[in-house]
Amino acid sequence: MAEAAGTISIFIRQKFKFLAKTLIIMESDGAKTGKMQC
Numbered sequence: 001m002a003e004a005a006g007t008i009s010i011f012i013r014q015k016f017k018f019l020a021k022t023l024i025i026m027e028s029d030g031a032k033t034g035k036m037q038c
Helices: 002-037
Strands: none
């Protein structure tokens, strides 16, 4: 049971890191396009 919980938490952590990276990339892309529009 403890092993399964550990694996799940690692999986969630990795997924969160991936989401954070995509959010950062989207934000930087949005800033670039926003500046270009101005």
